[in-house]
Amino acid sequence: DGGITQSPKYLFRKEGQNVTLSCEQNLNHDAMYWYRQDPGQGLRLIYYSQIVNDFQKGDIAEGYSVSREKKESFPLTVTSAQKNPTAFYLCASSSSTGGVYGYTFGSGTRLTVV
Amino acid sequence: GQQVMQIPQYQHVQEGEDFTTYCNSSTTLSNIQWYKQRPGGHPVFLIQLVKSGEVKKQKRLTFQFGEAKKNSSLHITATQTTDVGTYFCAGRAFGNEKLTFGTGTRLTIIP
Numbered sequence: 544d545g546g547i548t549q550s551p552k553y554l555f556r557k558e559g560q561n562v563t564l565s566c567e568q569n570l571n572h573d574a575m576y577w578y579r580q581d582p583g584q585g586l587r588l589i590y591y592s593q594i595v596n597d598f599q600k601g602d603i604a605e606g607y608s609v610s611r612e613k614k615e616s617f618p619l620t621v622t623s624a625q626k627n628p629t630a631f632y633l634c635a636s637s638s639s640t641g642g643v644y645g646y647t648f649g650s651g652t653r654l655t656v657v
Numbered sequence: 658g659q660q661v662m663q664i665p666q667y668q669h670v671q672e673g674e675d676f677t678t679y680c681n682s683s684t685t686l687s688n689i690q691w692y693k694q695r696p697g698g699h700p701v702f703l704i705q706l707v708k709s710g711e712v713k714k715q716k717r718l719t720f721q722f723g724e725a726k727k728n729s730s731l732h733i734t735a736t737q738t739t740d741v742g743t744y745f746c747a748g749r750a751f752g753n754e755k756l757t758f759g760t761g762t763r764l765t766i767i768p
Contacts, residue, residue, distance in 0.1 A: 578758075583666075583763075584760065584761075585663075585745060585758045585759055585760045585761050586700070586745070586758040587758075588755060588756075588757075591755065593754065601755070602658070633699055633700070635700075644702065645690050645692070645702030645703075645705060646690075646692075646700075646702060646747075646756070647702070648699040648700050648701070649699065650698070650699050651699050
């Protein structure tokens with residue numbers, strides 16, 4: 544079955560450490576996105592990529608980095624520069640700009656700084 | 658920048674009652690999408706509206722896009738326990754490839 548796989552589901556990080564969240568899709572979608580969700584809040588865009596080897600900053604890119612070396616993969620690195628990284632991170636993909644099918648989301652990674 | 662607000666933030670209804678959430682954008686939208694996120698889950702795409710004044714139905718769910726393409730609503734008739742979750746609208750402004758999500762409305766059902 545086609546879909547998006549995020550790993551790990553839960554991640555604990557010590558302060559000062561960088562961590563990388565994995566996102567893989569087999570939907571043959573061109574565009575991929577990373578969102579952050581805090582309790583009781585909406586989704587905020589961190590980074591997005593519409594094509595391999597190209598990506599753009601979203602609304603809250605500071606303290607994060609991404610790469611898009613393959614169409615299927617869009618990993619997110621949460622660096623030590625991110626002041627408040629504890630959150631639920633969601634990866635999504637879409638064909639071009641979404642079309643009639645919208646975004647397909649992964650099941651998310653819950654990151655906790657300890 | 659573009660902002661998308663939703664009201665109410667929370668809604669508690671008795672099972673069988675109707676429910677409505679409203680979405681308002683600070684800018685005119687080219688299209689608007691609706692998503693549902695179950696507790697502990699991830700957002701799932703429900704529908705996209707494109708035309709001014711468009712109305713679409715999915716069983717007990719009715720989606721509307723305003724004439725000015727700056728607001729939208731989702732109405733659920735005769736809620737069921739399976740409707741529990743947070744409903745998000747997400748709008749795309751003209752000439753902007755980014756989708757901006759609303760703040761969401763969390764629906765809880767009292768059996």
